[in-house]
Structure formats: C-alpha cells, structure tokens
Amino acid sequence: MGGRYVRNPARERRAEERARQLLRSTAGAEALEMYERLGFLTVENDDGEYGYLIYPHRPLVGYDARNGEPLSEYCVRFRDGSDPEAGERLPDADDVLAKWLALRMDEAHTLGTANVHPLGRQLDPAMVRRDLSALRSWKAAA
Amino acid sequence: MKLLRMTPGKGDVLLAEGDPAVAEDEERLVREFRRQLDLGMWAAVPHEGPGGRREATMVRDFSEVPEAAERVIFFPRAAGG
Numbered sequence: 001m002g003g004r005y006v007r008n009p010a011r012e013r014r015a016e017e018r019a020r021q022l023l024r025s026t027a028g029a030e031a032l033e034m035y036e037r038l039g040f041l042t043v044e045n046d047d048g049e050y051g052y053l054i055y056p057h058r059p060l061v062g063y064d065a066r067n068g069e070p071l072s073e074y075c076v077r078f079r080d081g082s083d084p085e086a087g088e089r090l091p092d093a094d095d096v097l098a099k100w101l102a103l104r105m106d107e108a109h110t111l112g113t114a115n116v117h118p119l120g121r122q123l124d125p126a127m128v129r130r131d132l133s134a135l136r137s138w139k140a141a142a
Numbered sequence: 143m144k145l146l147r148m149t150p151g152k153g154d155v156l157l158a159e160g161d162p163a164v165a166e167d168e169e170r171l172v173r174e175f176r177r178q179l180d181l182g183m184w185a186a187v188p189h190e191g192p193g194g195r196r197e198a199t200m201v202r203d204f205s206e207v208p209e210a211a212e213r214v215i216f217f218p219r220a221a222g223g
Contacts, residue, residue, distance in 0.1 A: 008151070011151055011152075014153070015149075015151055015153040016153070018152070022148070022153065077220070078148075079218055080149060082181070083150060083151065085151070086151025087151060088150060090148050090149070090217070094154070094217070098148060098217045098220075100198075101186045101188075101215070101217065102184070104198040105184075105186055114222055114223070115222040115223060
C-alpha cells in the first residue's frame with residue numbers, strides 16, 4: 001500500500017545533488033555554474049532576439065535578449081505522480097533541466113502547453129529585472 | 143547506452159543499460175523505452191550541436207535514437223501550470 005508524501009530533507013538533498021550532476025553532464029559545466037550562482041538557467045534563440053529565464057518550479061520568463069526587457073510568464077510544470085511517497089515535484093535541478101530540454105527539443109509545443117500571463121502574475125517583476133541584470137553581468141564576464 | 147529517468151525524491155535513476163548492437167540488449171532497451179512512453183514520459187537524447195553547443199532531440203520511437211547516443215533521458219511531459 002502506497003504511503004503519502006512526507007518531506008525528507010536528507011533525501012531531497014541527495015536527489016538535488018544527483019540532479020545537479022545530470023544537469024552538468026547534459027547542459028554543460030557552465031550551465032551548472034550559472035544555476036548554482038544565479039539560481040536560474042537561460043535559453044536564447046539562435047538569432048539572439050529573445051530568451052527565457054528558467055527557474056526551478058516557477059514560471060519561465062520570456063525576455064527580449066536585445067534590450068534585456070522581460071516579456072511574459074509561461075507557467076509549465078513537469079509533474080510525476082508515480083511514487084506518492086516521494087511527492088510529485090522533481091528535484092529543483094531536474095525541473096530546470098526538464099524545462100531546458102523541452103525548450104531545446106520543441107519550443108513551440110512547450111509554450112503551447114503553458115499558461116501565459118503578463119509578468120507579475122507569479123513572479124516579482126523587480127526580482128526578474130535584477131536577474132536579467134545579473135545575467136548581463138554574467139555574460140559580460142564570460 | 144543508458145536509459146535514465148528523472149524522478150521525485152531520487153534524481154535520475156537507471157532504467158536499463160546495454161549495447162543496442164547486441165540483440166538481447168536491444169530488446170530490453172526497446173521494451174523499457176516503450177514502457178516509459180506509455181507512462182507518459184518524454185524522451186530526450188542530449189548531444190552537441192555546431193560549435194559544441196549543448197542540444198537535445200526528442201525521440202518518439204527507439205529507432206529514432208542515434209546509434210552513437212550514450213543516454214536517453216526520460217522526464218514527465220510538460221503541462222500547463
């Protein structure tokens with residue numbers, strides 16, 4: 001008989017550590033460094049016109065990559081209910097990687113499943129602007 | 143080739159591993175691949191694109207997995223939040 005989810009911080013720390021290694025081996029060492037330092041990943045289109053901030057368990061944020069202005073929130077989730085005792089949420093780094101993979105594989109379909117809202121529905125616009133500023137500094141230092 | 147799946151509470155778990163050139167291994171890999179898709183997972187093959195950029199390709203059938211692929215990563219399908 002399946003149990004219900006009970007938070008287990010030690011198990012979740014181990015899962016997060018494992019997820020970070022998968023993130024590094026899949027998206028690269030620089031992506032892991034960005035995630036660990038800034039708390040998010042980015043995906044930008046080939047022309048450098050727009051991109052997405054990828055937060056763990058929070059909406060994607062589209063932004064104009066030419067001027068750094070945030071655009072919209074795209075609420076998309078990757079839930080797994082196969083083990084009720086473990087809960088439905090992937091480790092943070094896996095959630096970020098799932099979004100990264102989905103955008104890389106099929107951006108149109110991923111956005112087509114998302115609920116789209118103006119910036120500010122779930123995320124603090126000031127926080128997003130700070131993150132976009134941090135991203136600019138990150139790129140300039142690279 | 144390894145078939146991995148992201149999971150809550152554990153991170154990635156190894157579902158199956160084998161050499162697709164060996165008939166017995168291929169059969170096991172194909173069986174697990176189909177099972178994961180039937181469970182509603184997406185399957186991603188990570189690879190390097192032009193200039194070494196990290197990329198990923200979605201595969202919907204085991205025959206679409208490149209021969210040289212080292213890993214297939216399964217994760218839940220996207221849904222609106």
